[in-house]
Amino acid sequence: MAAPTSVSVTTPITRELKPETRKLLRGIAFISPWIVGFLAFTIYPLLASFYYSFTDFSLFGSPKWVAVNNYAKLFADPKFYKSLGNTIIFSIFVVPASIVLAMGLAVLLNNKLRGNSFYRTLIFMPSVVPAVASAVVWIWILNPQWGLLNGMLRLLNLPGPPWLSSPDWAKPALLIVTLWMIGSDMVLYLAGLQEIPLDYYEAAELDGADSWQKTIYIIVPLLTPIVFFHLINAFIWSFQYFSIPYIVSVQGSGQPADSLLFYSLYLYQNAFAYLKMGYASAMAWLLFLLVMACTVVILRTSKRWVNYGN
Amino acid sequence: MATNSANDLFPGRRKILLHGILICLSLAFLVPIIWMLITSLKANSQVFTWPPIFIPNPALWGNYPQALKVSNFGRYFFNTVFLSFWVILGNLVSCSLVAYGFSRIEWKGRDVVFIIVLSTLILPDQVTLVPLFIIFRKLNLVGGGYKGYLPLILPAWFGRAYFIFMMRQFFLGIPKELSDAARIDGCSDLGILWRIILPLSKPAMIAVSLFTLIGTWSDFLGPLVYIREPAYYTISVGLSNFQNRYMTQWNQLMAAAAMMTVPVLVVFIFAQKQFVQGISMTGLK
Numbered sequence: 286m287a288a289p290t291s292v293s294v295t296t297p298i299t300r301e302l303k304p305e306t307r308k309l310l311r312g313i314a315f316i317s318p319w320i321v322g323f324l325a326f327t328i329y330p331l332l333a334s335f336y337y338s339f340t341d342f343s344l345f346g347s348p349k350w351v352a353v354n355n356y357a358k359l360f361a362d363p364k365f366y367k368s369l370g371n372t373i374i375f376s377i378f379v380v381p382a383s384i385v386l387a388m389g390l391a392v393l394l395n396n397k398l399r400g401n402s403f404y405r406t407l408i409f410m411p412s413v414v415p416a417v418a419s420a421v422v423w424i425w426i427l428n429p430q431w432g433l434l435n436g437m438l439r440l441l442n443l444p445g446p447p448w449l450s451s452p453d454w455a456k457p458a459l460l461i462v463t464l465w466m467i468g469s470d471m472v473l474y475l476a477g478l479q480e481i482p483l484d485y486y487e488a489a490e491l492d493g494a495d496s497w498q499k500t501i502y503i504i505v506p507l508l509t510p511i512v513f514f515h516l517i518n519a520f521i522w523s524f525q526y527f528s529i530p531y532i533v534s535v536q537g538s539g540q541p542a543d544s545l546l547f548y549s550l551y552l553y554q555n556a557f558a559y560l561k562m563g564y565a566s567a568m569a570w571l572l573f574l575l576v577m578a579c580t581v582v583i584l585r586t587s588k589r590w591v592n593y594g595n
Numbered sequence: 596m597a598t599n600s601a602n603d604l605f606p607g608r609r610k611i612l613l614h615g616i617l618i619c620l621s622l623a624f625l626v627p628i629i630w631m632l633i634t635s636l637k638a639n640s641q642v643f644t645w646p647p648i649f650i651p652n653p654a655l656w657g658n659y660p661q662a663l664k665v666s667n668f669g670r671y672f673f674n675t676v677f678l679s680f681w682v683i684l685g686n687l688v689s690c691s692l693v694a695y696g697f698s699r700i701e702w703k704g705r706d707v708v709f710i711i712v713l714s715t716l717i718l719p720d721q722v723t724l725v726p727l728f729i730i731f732r733k734l735n736l737v738g739g740g741y742k743g744y745l746p747l748i749l750p751a752w753f754g755r756a757y758f759i760f761m762m763r764q765f766f767l768g769i770p771k772e773l774s775d776a777a778r779i780d781g782c783s784d785l786g787i788l789w790r791i792i793l794p795l796s797k798p799a800m801i802a803v804s805l806f807t808l809i810g811t812w813s814d815f816l817g818p819l820v821y822i823r824e825p826a827y828y829t830i831s832v833g834l835s836n837f838q839n840r841y842m843t844q845w846n847q848l849m850a851a852a853a854m855m856t857v858p859v860l861v862v863f864i865f866a867q868k869q870f871v872q873g874i875s876m877t878g879l880k
Contacts, residue, residue: 308700308703311700312696312697312700315696315700316692316693316696316697316754318752318754319693322689322750322752323712323715325753326723327718327723329726329730330730331718331722331723331726344729393613393616393617393620394617395604396602396604396613398610398613404617404620406864408620408624409863409870410624410628410863413809413859414856415812415813415830415831415855415859417815417834417838417852418852418856419627421849421852422627423627425634431645465627472874473874475871476871496604496605496606517717521719525719525721527815528813528816528831536835548721549719552724553721553816556724562725565725569721569722569724572719572721576717576719577717
């Protein structure tokens with residue numbers, strides 16, 4: 286292309302471009318903040334942490350190449366297995382429990398009922414309570430001796446468990462705290478329920494289906510796309526669960542007896558308490574691979590159980 | 596003939612049963628918040644009693660100023676509002692520009708790039724945490740003063756995948772004819788975004804602002820890593836520290852937790868509709 290010689294006020298180059306190319310340039314211009322951010326805050330850190338994972342780096346001095354040493358140490362580190370195991374066990378419980386609870390609440394709240402929006406508000410409310418505040422409140426409620434929950438259990442003549450101070454009860458305690466904040470997931474299901482065409486229910490009614498059958502044969506299958514979305518979200522989320530375990534386990538220590546030492550807590554400890562940046566990066570990369578693998582598995586199996594209503 | 600409430604699973608008198616279930620459930624969800632407020636008004640001697648005291652008498656409002664005094668909460672409050680403001684502004688500016696590029700301009704490869712945007716949603720924060728910390732530290736942005744907020748503010752100015760997605764969904768719903776007409780009148784893309792799209796996208800912008808506000812208010816890992824000087828703590832880190840030092844002062848601790856929670860709850864109650872719309876916008880497809 287010859288150098289533009291015209292003295293036109295608009296830039297001569299864009300004039301000569303094909304409409305297709307001009308659209309492309311406009312599109313790229315608008316998404317450029319994301320492109321810069323993606324390179325600076327996602328791609329670069331991803332590559333950098335891959336590099337750091339092969340080094341010894343304490344922030345002071347420069348990273349020292351140690352090849353696969355960090356990974357070798359990780360695979361021999363009992364605390365690493367503990368944190369991985371804790372995370373997996375917790376997510377095996379919390380993910381299905383939150384799917385069932387969120388869907389169940391949504392089904393209950395989807396009925397024609399006076400005061401419905403009031404119930405919705407109350408159930409949704411805890412999910413906007415800031416994480417640290419909820420953790421602090423629940424530490425108090427779950428206090429084995431003076432807490433409200435054990436007090437009520439005593440009223441029913443049930444033994445109050447030691448909750449957050451016992452390695453066996455700490456995870457169930459955390460499960461309660463986590464399910465308390467289910468509201469925002471419930472809203473997803475409510476939105477999904479509103480998409481179900483009324484004729485489906487009517488047809489089922491003509492066939493003589495009762496409420497229970499309508500729930501099992503119409504509602505649940507038609508909500509599977511939301512379950513799918515929720516499942517992926519919940520898994521990823523459970524691998525990065527940080528604030529609440531940090532607060533309830535005494536300043537991120539993972540106590541009692543490392544029962545709340547989750548993957549993200551142990552990663553944080555390595556990076557910011559022990560300043561083992563290389564070791565923490567190796568953990569970060571394993572986390573990345575794990576999350577990818579989980580997502581791929583869920584995606585792969587989704588065709589078999591997700592109903593897109595065709 | 597099917598009734599017009601065929602989707603009603605609790606017809607007729609079974610409504611009472613449903614009311615019963617829902618009253619119990621909503622109480623279970625509400626009680627922790629109420630208990631926080633009740634405890635925050637008790638004298639220390641009333642905290643450790645059984646049966647518990649449900650109506651603190653006298654109500655000790657003094658726990659609130661006391662908690663403010665010992666923990667510098669006023670300052671943390673201001674810090675968090677300040678931080679939230681810049682993060683919200685960043686998200687609104689960057690995500691609306693990017694969402695425009697992904698919805699109102701048709702360019703080759705757009706949908707492939709958009710899938711990359713969505714795929715970043717599955718990336719856990721912890722994966723990028725260490726290298727980002729190292730860069731920000733090299734740039735001397737970790738530690739003292741308000742410059743310690745830059746690592747938390749900057750990423751918001753380059754578009755968050757979740758909000759880009761939300762705004763794009765919303766922009767796609769705005770009729771194309773509106774921008775075509777403006778273009779014929781000689782309006783540029785930025786003009787169309789500013790004069791036509793944004794005024795019609797208030798619900799999406801409100802939802803992004805609310806989510807960002809709640810997110811920043813609640814964020815703990817970010818401030819914990821990047822802010823090192825106590826005077827610049829956000830409310831989350833402040834409360835965590837307070838809890839660590841005054842572990843058994845439950846009344847003051849609950850007063851502090853209430854001061855952190857009540858503003859969010861008030862915002863939520865007034866803007867509930869936008870919240871729900873915002874979540875629904877991203878949930879489907």
